[in-house]
Structures are given as structure tokens and as C-alpha cells.
Amino acid sequence: MVMEGLGKSLRNVLGRLGKASVVDDELVKELCKDLQRALLEADVNVKLVLEVTNNVKERALNEPPEAGRSMKDHVTRIIYDELVRLVNNGEGLQLKPQTIMMVGLYGQGKTTTTGKLALYFSKKGLSVGLIGADVYRPAALDQLKQLGAKVGVDVYGEPGQSDAPGIVQRGMEHFKNKQIVIIDTSGRHALEDDLIEEIRKIAEVAKPQERILVLDSQVGQQAGPQAEAFHNAVGVTGVILTKMDGTSKGGGAISAIQKTNARIVFLGVGEHIRDLEAFDAKRFISRLLGMGDLSALVELASQEIDDQEAMEEVARHMMSGRFNLNDMYYQMTAMSKIGTLEKIMNLIPGVSSVSDQVDYEATQKRLGVFKVIMDSMTSAEKDDPSIIKSKRIDRIADGAGVTPHDVRELLKQYNQSSKMMKSVGKDRKMRKQFMKQMGGVDLDSLKELQGSE
Numbered sequence: 001m002v003m004e005g006l007g008k009s010l011r012n013v014l015g016r017l018g019k020a021s022v023v024d025d026e027l028v029k030e031l032c033k034d035l036q037r038a039l040l041e042a043d044v045n046v047k048l049v050l051e052v053t054n055n056v057k058e059r060a061l062n063e064p065p066e067a068g069r070s071m072k073d074h075v076t077r078i079i080y081d082e083l084v085r086l087v088n089n090g091e092g093l094q095l096k097p098q099t100i101m102m103v104g105l106y107g108q109g110k111t112t113t114t115g116k117l118a119l120y121f122s123k124k125g126l127s128v129g130l131i132g133a134d135v136y137r138p139a140a141l142d143q144l145k146q147l148g149a150k151v152g153v154d155v156y157g158e159p160g161q162s163d164a165p166g167i168v169q170r171g172m173e174h175f176k177n178k179q180i181v182i183i184d185t186s187g188r189h190a191l192e193d194d195l196i197e198e199i200r201k202i203a204e205v206a207k208p209q210e211r212i213l214v215l216d217s218q219v220g221q222q223a224g225p226q227a228e229a230f231h232n233a234v235g236v237t238g239v240i241l242t243k244m245d246g247t248s249k250g251g252g253a254i255s256a257i258q259k260t261n262a263r264i265v266f267l268g269v270g271e272h273i274r275d276l277e278a279f280d281a282k283r284f285i286s287r288l289l290g291m292g293d294l295s296a297l298v299e300l301a302s303q304e305i306d307d308q309e310a311m312e313e314v315a316r317h318m319m320s321g322r323f324n325l326n327d328m329y330y331q332m333t334a335m336s337k338i339g340t341l342e343k344i345m346n347l348i349p350g351v352s353s354v355s356d357q358v359d360y361e362a363t364q365k366r367l368g369v370f371k372v373i374m375d376s377m378t379s380a381e382k383d384d385p386s387i388i389k390s391k392r393i394d395r396i397a398d399g400a401g402v403t404p405h406d407v408r409e410l411l412k413q414y415n416q417s418s419k420m421m422k423s424v425g426k427d428r429k430m431r432k433q434f435m436k437q438m439g440g441v442d443l444d445s446l447k448e449l450q451g452s453e
């Protein structure tokens with residue numbers, strides 16, 4: 001229960017949302033309570049927890065859902081957004097000359113990650129030197145030297161020496177011409193005063209700009225106290241979460257960054273030297289929530305928002321009684337996009353589909369044909385298709401490489417849509433229904449706007 005508690009309880013929150021039959025104020029408030037509990041249990045600072053949950057509540061109850069999004073998806077997106085914001089604590093490691101010190105408990109992945117960072121920086125064209133300051137494990141220096149050899153980076157160490165701060169001091173001198181110096185320190189089974197004292201002394205000698213806490217993603221809730229102790233000793237500036245290739249989703253990292261106010265800079269995603277991934281808050285939260293495709297979904301949904309302008313244009317035309325072929329095309333495109341969106345939504349457990357009233361696939365197919373036909377029309381024809389007579393239909397069909405029947409289909413569809421638009425424009429209830437489908441363009445306020453023009 002302690003391990004991965006956060007990810008699990010967050011997934012439960014979303015699961016509850018997914019199963020709900022209606023999303024009302026009551027549910028949003030309850031979800032926020034669950035969310036609060038989950039974050040507090042993960043040691044997230046009370047003030048931040050309240051900030052996150054207040055934002056979720058405020059936005060869920062006041063922001064209208066975006067284009068083509070149901071209330072459930074809207075609230076899911078808001079929770080996701082706010083969690084992303086919570087872990088988005090700053091930029092990654094800078095590509096400039098600097099000294100980096102690795103700290104962490106035994107076996108968390110410090111030495112391996114030192115090698116990965118060496119490769120990362122040298123691939124970026126910076127010269128790198130590694131200092132082996134783990135004087136307790138005899139094999140530690142050999143391990144670092146092997147990694148150094150693998151990536152073609154020099155390693156400084158003093159076999160048999162036990163004065164770690166002294167080694168680091170001489171190592172710094174040895175590497176004074178290197179742009180990046182990374183210091184690998186020793187770990188312990190548990191936090192002990194002498195370990196803390198040693199890394200404190202090393203930090204004093206090396207004055208590293210970055211003090212990176214290396215955390216095994218499996219540590220779960222223990223991450224908080226560990227991070228705090230290291231932070232008190234050397235002031236942790238960044239966190240690297242390792243073994244993210246395993247089953248852990250890294251929820252503990254949230255408590256670690258809360259305790260240190262540091263940012264996560266990289267994820268270790270395997271034992272191989274190349275298995276280092278730049279930290280991406282969106283991807284991290286998607287993974288934590290068990291929503292592999294959510295960031296793709298969110299990207300797609302933002303494209304959708306770009307179409308808002310086009311949609312408003314359609315709505316404006318409609319209100320003025322000028323619903324032309326281009327408008328219809330936009331309208332159909334919006335529908336087909338919602339169709340794509342729906343496919344992705346279906347991949348996400350607990351997230352409802354957008355709408356089941358529209359035959360998306362057929363719409364998409366038809367759209368392709370319509371587009372070709374419209375490309376063979378003049379703009380006057382697209383503006384007012386009623387001027388298209390039978391001779392012209394044949395010519396358009398020829399130009400588009402389709403049958404005259406296809407062109408007539410398009411015109412028929414247009415006539416239907418145009419008729420529907422007219423009645424929608426008149427009927428308040430239908431207008432609402434239509435707006436729901438079109439993604440929330442507020443026709444009434446548009447009308448007012450036009451009235452005031």
C-alpha cells in the first residue's frame with residue numbers, strides 16, 4: 001500500500017470520475033477530497049495540496065469544457081494539468097561548464113547514472129571528467145572506470161585511499177580543464193551521520209553547482225525523508241529517478257521534490273548507458289495516472305482548439321443566414337476530428353467517449369471526397385452552391401475525378417445542413433444542442449455581439 005500509494009490513489013480518483021453517471025458540483029468536490037487525501041499521504045506540502053485541489057475545483061466548476069469535450073474529459077484534463085504543474089519544477093541540467101555531485105542511498109543507481117550523464121554531456125560536445133569518491137566499496141572505482149571507458153571519458157580515483165574529500169579536491173585539480181566534472185559518491189543502507197558528514201565535506205571542497213539526488217523509483221514514500229536528509233546536508237538541486245523501466249511509476253518522486261524544492265531532471269529507464277530520458281512532466285504524470293495516451297490526447301485536443309476560430313466563423317455565417325460550402329466543410333472537419341479524438345479516448349480506461357450520435361468513419365470518408373470536389377469549384381460556387389446547375393455539375397465531377405452523383409451528394413448534404421442551420425438559428429434549444437456538438441461556441445453571445453455591431 002505504501003509503495004506506489006500515490007499513483008494508485010490518483011488512478012482511483014480518475015476511476016471514480018470515469019464511472020460516475022453525472023459530473024456535478026457534488027462529485028467534483030468529492031473528487032477533490034480524494035485528491036487531497038492522496039497528495040497529503042504522499043507528503044505533498046499542505047499549502048500545495050490546497051492549491052492543487054482549489055485550482056481543480058475552481059476550474060472544473062467554472063471553465064466550460066473545450067471543443068468536443070465531455071464534462072468527464074474536461075475534469076480529467078484539469079486534474080492532469082494541475083498535477084503536471086505540481087511536478088514541473090524547473091528546467092533540466094544546463095549545458096554549461098559545471099560540477100555535479102551525485103548523492104543517494106546504496107544501490108539507487110548513482111554510479112550508473114554518473115556514466116549516463118557523462119555520455120549525455122560528451123555527446124553535447126562538452127568535455128567531461130568523472131571523480132570516483134566512493135571509498136567504501138572496493139569495486140566502486142572499477143565500476144566507474146568501466147563506465148568511463150565505455151563512453152570515452154576520463155575517470156579520476158585513488159585506489160586504496162579512504163579520504164573522500166581529499167580525493168575530490170585532487171580530482172577537481174586534475175580536471176580543472178574539463179567543462180563538466182561529475183562526482184560519484186558512496187551510498188549506505190540507511191541514512192547515517194557519517195555519510196551525511198562526508199558528502200557535506202565533499203560539497204564544501206568541490207562547490208558543485210548541481211547536487212543531484214539519485215532515487216530508485218521503487219522507494220515510494222521513503223523518498224520524502226531520504227530527500228529531506230540529503231537536502232539538509234548539501235541542498236539538493238535536482239532529482240534523477242532511476243529504474244523507471246520497472247513496474248514503479250515514480251510517485252515517490254513527488255514527495256522528494258516537495259521536500260527539496262528541486263526539479264526532476266532525468267529518468268533512468270534501464271541498465272544500459274543510453275537509458276537516460278530527459279524528464280517530461282506531462283509524460284511522467286500520464287504514466288503515474290496509468291494513461292499512456294493522455295499526452296497525445298491533450299496535444300490532439302489543443303489542435304482542436306485552434307479550429308475554434310474557424311468554428312466561430314461558421315457560427316457567424318449561420319446566424320447571418322449565409323451558410324456556405326466552406327462552412328459545411330469546416331463543420332464536417334470538426335466532427336471528424338472529434339472522431340479521431342474519440343478513438344484515443346477509448347484507449348483510456350474510465351474516460352467516456354465524446355458522443356455516440358455521429359457516424360465518424362463515414363463522415364471522414366465523405367469529407368475526403370467532398371474536399372476534392374470543392375477544390376474544383378469556383379469560390380462563387382462555394383459561396384452559393386445554388387448557382388451550380390447540371391452542366392456545371394458534370395464539369396466539376398470531371399475536374400475532381402469523381403462521378404456527377406458524388407457532386408450531387410455533396411450538394412444534397414449542403415442543402416440539408418443549410419436547412420438544419422437555419423432552423424437551429426431560430427430555435428434556442430436546438431442551438432444549444434448544436435453548440436454542444438460543435439464544441440461550445442456560444443451562439444447567443446455571438447448574436448448579441450452582432451446585434452451590438
Ligand SMILES: Nc1nc2c(ncn2[C@@H]2O[C@H](COP(=O)(O)OP(=O)(O)OP(=O)(O)O)[C@@H](O)[C@H]2O)c(=O)[nH]1
Pocket residue numbers: 104105106107108109110111112113134137140185186187188214242243244245246267268269270271275
Ligand atoms: N533497470 C534499471 N537498472 C538500473 C537503472 N539504474 C541503475 N540500475 C541498476 O541498479 C543497480 C545499482 O546501480 P549503481 O549505479 O551501482 O547504484 P549506486 O547508487 O552507485 O550504488 P552504490 O554505489 O552501491 O551505493 C545496478 O545493477 C544498475 O545496473 C535503471 O534506470 N534501470
Ligand SMILES: [Mg+2]
Pocket residue numbers: 110111112134140184185186187
Ligand atoms: Mg555506486
